[in-house]
Amino acid sequence: MSNESHTFDRSVIAEIHRAANTGIYRIRGFGAKRKLPTLDELVFLGASMSRYPLEGYREACGTDVVIGEGRAERPVRLDIPITIAGMSFGSLSAQAKEALGRGANAAGTSTTTGDGGMTAEEREHSSTLVYQYLPSRYGMNPDDLRKADAIEVVVGQGAKPGGGGMLLGQKITERVGKMRTLPEGIDQRSACRHPDWTGPDDLEIKIIELREITGWQVPVYVKVGAARPYYDTALAVKAGADAIVVDGMQGGTAATQDVFIEHVGIPTIAAIPEAVRALKELGVHREVKLIAAGGIRTGADVGKAIALGADAVSIGTAALIAIGDQNPALEAEYQALGTSAGSWEDYQAGTDPAGITTQDPALAGRLDPVIAGRRLANYLQVLTLEVQTLARANGKSHVHNLEPEDLAALTVEAAAMAKVPLAGTNWIPGVTG
Amino acid sequence: MNPGSESTILDMEITTLRELNAALHEADSGDFVVRNPRGAHAVAAGINSPVAVTVEGSVGYYCAGMHQVGRVLVHGNASTGLAENIMSGEVRITGSATMSAGATGHGGLLVIEGNSGARCGISMKGVDIVVGGNVGHMSAFMAQAGSLVVLGDAADDLGDSIYEAQVFVRGDVASLGADCIEKEVRPEHIEIVTGLLAASSMQADPADFRRYGSARQLYNFHVDDIDAEVAAR
DSSP states (O other): OOOOOSTTOHHHHHHHHHHHHHOSOOEEEEOOOSOOOOGGGEEEOOOBTTBOOOOTTTSOOBOOEEESTTTOSSOEEESSSEEEOBOOBTTBOHHHHHHHHHHHHHHTOOEEOBTTBOOHHHHHHOSSEEEEEOTTOTTOOHHHHHHOSEEEEESOOTTOTTOOOEEOGGGOOHHHHHHHTOOTTOOEEOOSSOSSOOHHHHHHHHHHHHHHHTTTOSOEEEEEESSSHHHHHHHHHHTTOSEEEEEOTTOOEEEEEHHHHHHSSOOHHHHHHHHHHHHHHTTOBTTBEEEEESSOOSHHHHHHHHHTTOSEEEESHHHHHHHTTTOGGGHHHHHHTTOOTTTOOOGGGSOOTTSSSOOOHHHHTTOOHHHHHHHHHHHHHHHHHHHHHHHHHTTOSBGGGOOGGGEEESSHHHHHHHTOOBTTSOOOTTTOO | OOTTOOEEEEETTTSOHHHHHHHHHHOSSEEEEEEOOTTOSSTTTTOBSSEEEEEESOBOTTTTTTOBSSEEEEESOBOTTTTTTOOSSEEEESSOBOTTTTTTOOSSEEEESSOBOTTTTTTOEEEEEEESSOBOTTTTTTOOEEEEEESSOBOSSBTTTOOSOEEEESSOBSOBOTTEEEEOOOHHHHHHHHHHHHHTTOOOOGGGOEEEEEOOSSSSOOOOOHHHHHHTO
């Protein structure tokens, strides 16, 4: 019998040794890895005597989403309720950005820029491109803003609500440094607060400015890390957002402190119902769109997020995996880096053997953007087919007709967080007793 | 103003903000006078042509936001984010500005004849800013490129976490922020100040300014490696 300590297990001891050797906190990519409550703890009930299903392979089941209708001259029209989350050129290779664009185009959805501005290549390869407006304003310029199909004001992200971006020196190449007006090779630690507004009253004025500069053409999203989603959503609505992106703590990152990734924010399953509660109380549910993000992997996740009240989801980590991250075929190279396919998390290091989270031309050149784009398109198609199958089985002719009543929770905790009944009961902790 | 040309009057008593900005965006050139701004926000934001705009009165947030190419002159004061993210051209106000004037500006010239509040030049990325009076606390915070010239005093934490921007102050500096130090003034710096004083029509002796910039001690994480040191013994 092992006498290993539960409190000080081998991973804890290894981290203490690492910290004692280096004097710096652990920085890594990917997202939260510890066991967290997920959407897996919910199930769909399906049709029954009182609910009539649609034919799974034939009958129409809509998946389209329109964002910004009524306020923007050119609303964003997506064929599927799954978008590609903001990831920068810099954190990702140009080939990876191109692959995301190609895959999203084929599936009829949008991609998003990141902390570092818009590259000509990503504009060219993305039919619908959302331009992130971040605290750092790296590479921010009005010409690119006017080229965007939507603007996403980033207040925070799920991996690090309250923290700014990070890109370590090995990825600040000459081109990346120039785009961000930073010296080559520095460890970039982006601002965590916007430089010219604080709070929702200011944000309301900022959104008016953004709309004025872009002629009220495109929708404005507000993205928040899942911290206080009820209040953040209400305040974003008040500020005039067309869409709120709520990124749960499972959301990934190119680089940040491990302590941040694992210990700040709340899980996606807990965040969505709170955001929906705010939208409903304000009478704007399904009008101001809710995009849920953070740990979305399957069509079941997509369907459950929508049933809880989201209009769409956003994927980042899953999209990177689809284009080739964590590829078992690269196992020998992962092993050489001291890790393995499935455990690779050093996005910050720039040594990605898959050529995705790197600025090394030789590594990046390994990723064929056409093939990788097709892989993403296929993956998005599978998610869409899966969510349609689930929606039809619940009798819904559009995925947006899914509702909390279609769900049950497998654990008391999930019931409390998602505010749906514990399976086999009418009990929603905190709501019905 | 362009000498001899007719000005177009845009009176905000009868012209909405949308109409005002649309008129400025549609113009390829010409002179415009904005009357009765009465603290409106986003006045003359997003200009992208060689127009000359004179605003007769004080403005609210984000006046001349993301400004390019043209010129904006405000006869009055400005609230938060004056000329934020300015790319090129010139923005000038005769009064004072509140917070975050010239924030994240990538180029061009911003002239504030009066005082500027907190975070003047925050995250500036190449803009030049000349302030006739004083600047508030945390000015040039995380400033990356460009020059901030202050004819008066600077409040606490000037240049906190500054990168490669340069700050020139004629008066007193209450305190410097993290990683910001006073630096030697060499002839090329006198030349910068001389040029910016001339460009902004400000009167001061360039030799009276002291220079502040980054000590570059925060550019990279310090990573120790005790194990390697011990193994090498």
